[in-house]
Amino acid sequence: MNGTTNDWLAHRSAVSPGATALIEAEDGTEWTYADLDSAVERTAGRLAGLGLREGDHLGVLMETRMESVRLVHAAMRLGCVLVPLNVRLAVPELRRQVGVTDLSALVCEANTEATAREIAVDVPVVSVDASIDTTLGECERAEFDPNAWTRDDPQIMLFTSGTTGNPKAVVLTMGNLLASATASAFRLGVLPDDRWHLCLSTYHMGGLAPLLRSTLYGTTVVLESGSGFDPEETLETVRAYDATGISLVPTMLRRMLDAEKSDDGSRLDSLRFVLLGGAPARDELIEECENRAVPVCPTYGMTETASQIATARPTEAFEHRGTVGRPLMFTELTVVDGDGNPVESGESGELVVAGPTVMAGYYDNRKATADAFGEYGLHTGDVGYRDEGDRIWVLNRRSDRIVTGGENVHPGEVVEVLRDHPGIRDAAVVGVEDEEWGEQIGALVVPVADETMTLESIRAFCDGRLAGYKQPRLLDVTAELPRTASGTVDRDAVRERLRYDS
Template sequence: MTDVLARRVRASPEATALIATDGREWSYRDLDERVERTAGRLAALGLSGAHLGCLLETRPATVALVHAAARLGCVLAPLNTRLTPAELDGHIERADLAALVCGVDTAATAVELSTEIPVASVDDADRPGVTGLDDVSPAEFTPARRDADEPALMLSTSGTTGEPKLVVLTMQNVLSSAVASAFRLGVTPDDRWLDPLAVYHMGGFAPPVRSALYGTAVVVTGGFDAETTLDALDRFDCTGISLVPTMLRRLLDAGSLSDSLRFVLLGGAPASEELIERCGERGVPVHPTYGMTETASQVATARPKEAFAHTGTVGRPLFGTDLTILGGDGTTVETGEAGELVVAGPTVFSNYYGDSEATARAFSEHGFHTGDVGHRDEDGRLWVTGRRDEMVSSGGELVSPREVASALREHPAVREASVVGLADPEWGERVGALVVGDVSDAEAVRSHCRERLAGFKLPRTIGFADELPRTASGTVEREAVRERLLETGE
């Protein structure tokens, strides 16, 4: 089952499938007709079964393209709309794309690319070199009969530890994730999932596919703005939303979240204890989750009651996901001991495209080695404490950057903090911290930390910034943090 929409329209054609913030709505029959036209136009351009790039924000045309690609047997490669043409050139070349689909807001970037692949737009073509899909007469085509374990999607990793890699996901990966998520979050016939995330992240790509599987509606905003999102949640009686912590924090600052919400799926980055506590105080049904592109989204997810009672946990692994925690010697650790998180199950990706060496390094007999460090408590709850390659080894002691950053954020004037290891001639490494907030006294920050951290965990070098350096995907760029601390840290 690779064309989820084709099956859904037969089961519930009149159910609401898609809602835009301008008030337009599509039933599953309406959406299916739109997808059929889009697929026919792509087929007329000779793109059946091709690697197809997508340079679009999450909007109705994007949802139609996602389903049309599945209908044609294409491998869809959503690209980061925030990247420059020079950065996109590399992504397009690595993905072996046959064509790129853009919109009016991304057409300028698309035509600046040095690659020679054709460019098509879901909007009116107003630039030389761009073909408007609406100007293409749909061709007759035979829907693809692709097996569920064949490649269907390629998403790029964030590239925080080197050059980004292309994660190859099958429809089986995506649907297995959708089923396991439904078991954890629940599904009701009237669910409406608001999706402000970009489709080049798994958290943004998943809701349109999951909603088609469930027979529920997805609401798309075309991007994130706190006021617009709050309004859409209330106006369309949304029952769920996918967010990253920064977005949730901005929503809480901007107003009250709709009473219709049944779940807030929170992932993409670690959520601070302060953010979870704010949700508890305001009755926000937050579900902190741990996942990644390579696992088609969620690995473990906590329900609100658990999240509020055990602040910091991401809950237990989802149904069908096997989680092993390995120590440095490659053997499983005892309950409460930290080690690397290794994941196996039907949601785990098949390979990194064109990189067999990286694929081989990522797997062992236990499954996919995430590079993340964490532990289980006695009740089986998972706690993620950092990255294996980010742990700071100071004087023979291992320090979790996440633990230090959490202590820093408890300072009333600190909004954000990033912690890294810096080379030290005496200790091997010392702890460094780049701090964002209304504070500039390094010794005052250290005094605050002394009350909360053992001596070997204290940040020896502290720097201050207006904001943390981030990659195009929004992940903190640790090497840039390290360079800033070496230049200006105290």
């Protein structure tokens, strides 16, 4: 693809207009690519009627639904930068995001309209549902020229899912998204009859990616609308529509497998791959997938890299539990030490990524962008290593490193030992501020049913497995680990709970 190109849906509709683009799982409504193209043309015309033009920033505050799909494609048709906003955030958080993204308009739904009007005082707000004001469907359509895109043009702006500080707005170009879709297809494989079940939110890359990729591939998206995640509903939808692929975070997959135990996995038989990311997958989860013939593909990625950096195919995941596989095509991954120098295979260090999927930068934040890049590419802030087979193993965030009594402790190492405890189902480990030691190691554990956990018993289990300074000094138990909207452990919430209980 050289020079310029129109939006991907327009191309796909011209090539295969009668192919099924999307199925609404709620009622089985099917959209061909020609149908979807016509609907997107109408939506784009109404957005143009609001005054939106090439280069404008279009905010969307909505759950995953048919209307949000149309907005994703309509933004590309107009040449707007799409800015999806997380509906789970609090008003102050959303207000800060709106304040730094220079929105030209904000589209919402009935459930988010009050919030949208509160956070976007100086920005036009329209709802796709019945509204106290004009709805998007009532806007007068205006003529427009479809945008001609180049690979360097910003297409999407997403916020990082960091658990501390103010998230930064990641600018992803059309080229980033194209390279990601291509590399993912090389790793996972694409078949003409593939159906990607979409149950992740479209305000995260995990939800946006299937919409964009399937359009490029000419395959079908099965759309599960609504807020929240219901494992039974997802299982039934996968079976009803013979989905061949699905993106999940480990917690979602765990809940689906628990719900599926009475059915021997029959509702998952159609799947060719389960792309599993957003948080580390426990070895026991991968083992259960192997035992139940669930084709899990653990992946490691970032918003800053348009999703996947490395992904393991099922056979590799089963034979080397804990790996996230090899880097994707065109992605260069370097492991560096504290001085920024590459290390040998087997040695841990920070993971640094380069390649066509890496973001253009953080919007209107030159300092943060400059700080993020070094000689070998984007510094991920993640600690890991590369084995002799070129497989990547991610240990933990560098920023999560605990320094206790002058000794460095990687939380991932402690978590791995705790998860081996027969009475512990899951665990999170953080550093808790301490006047004497600088930080103490705290553990929040999810016990197996009817198990009683004490700090003494856990430390006894760690003897011989961990050095004394790496063993937990603080302990609390919980039924479920607190998590962020993207599925990662909310380390601030864990730390606060341990601090409160200490």
